[in-house]
Amino acid sequence: MIIAIDGPAGAGKSTVAKLLAKKLKFLYIDTGAMYRALTLKVLAEKINIKETDKIIKLASQSNINLINDPDGTLRVLLDGRDVSSAIRQPVITQFVSDIAKIGDVRKVMVGLQRKLGGQGDAVLDGRDIGTVVFPDAHKKFYVDADFKERVNRRYKEALGLGQNLTFEEVAEDLSNRDNIDSNRKVAPLKQADDAIYVDTTNLSIEEVVDKLLKEI
Numbered sequence: 001m002i003i004a005i006d007g008p009a010g011a012g013k014s015t016v017a018k019l020l021a022k023k024l025k026f027l028y029i030d031t032g033a034m035y036r037a038l039t040l041k042v043l044a045e046k047i048n049i050k051e052t053d054k055i056i057k058l059a060s061q062s063n064i065n066l067i068n069d070p071d072g073t074l075r076v077l078l079d080g081r082d083v084s085s086a087i088r089q090p091v092i093t094q095f096v097s098d099i100a101k102i103g104d105v106r107k108v109m110v111g112l113q114r115k116l117g118g119q120g121d122a123v124l125d126g127r128d129i130g131t132v133v134f135p136d137a138h139k140k141f142y143v144d145a146d147f148k149e150r151v152n153r154r155y156k157e158a159l160g161l162g163q164n165l166t167f168e169e170v171a172e173d174l175s176n177r178d179n180i181d182s183n184r185k186v187a188p189l190k191q192a193d194d195a196i197y198v199d200t201t202n203l204s205i206e207e208v209v210d211k212l213l214k215e216i
């Protein structure tokens with residue numbers, strides 16, 4: 001069974017998807033982490049984000065893998081190296097949407113996501129899971145929240161990670177990513193026709209997970 005969870009940044013997708021996968025004993029596939037891992041490599045190799053040919057080549061030559069540890073932790077491996085923390089740096093967040101909008105990069109990532117998800121029962125979260133990656137997913141959710149609340153969540157998260165960002169900086173990044181992710185030519189963020197819309201603005205994580213479980 002495939003469960004697709006899409007929505008904008010800060011809506012609570014990852015937290016909810018991870019918990020849901022744990023409760024259902026499904027694989028959890030954080031597709032944003034895959035685009036982040038590639039972004040890390042692009043920056044490490046000092047490739048300019050405008051050099052799309054080089055980025056596409058790098059995507060096809062990279063080994064990106066997600067490991068679900070038995071305790072529920074997700075490890076992100078880039079060419080065998082654990083990059084789970086490195087991909088959460090603000091500089092990655094700043095550039096990831098520009099890399100994720102490259103059509104041929106998406107082809108590589110979608111292939112990988114289908115391969116990982118095809119192994120069995122899985123919960124995938126991202127922007128295009130229900131529309132492109134798994135259009136026949138058994139259940140699709142579009143998880144959303146008010147912009148201010150999404151900024152608030154990401155700001156708290158950044159503080160928790162010891163990142164020195166202001167509320168305004170987080171708001172600007174989120175608004176910029178919303179804009180790129182929703183308006184790109186290939187697989188833009190949008191609700192699939194058959195997805196269930198879930199507004200998480202005034203709900204706790206547990207309440208959202210319960211809601212999704214009932215639907216499933």
Ligand code: DC
Pocket residue numbers: 009031032033035036096097100101125126127128129177181
């Ligand atoms: O979920 P996240 O914030 O870690 O995702 C990082 C970026 O990756 C996001 O701004 C857009 C892109 N992304 C995407 O284009 N398609 C996906 N399925 C997942 C993420």
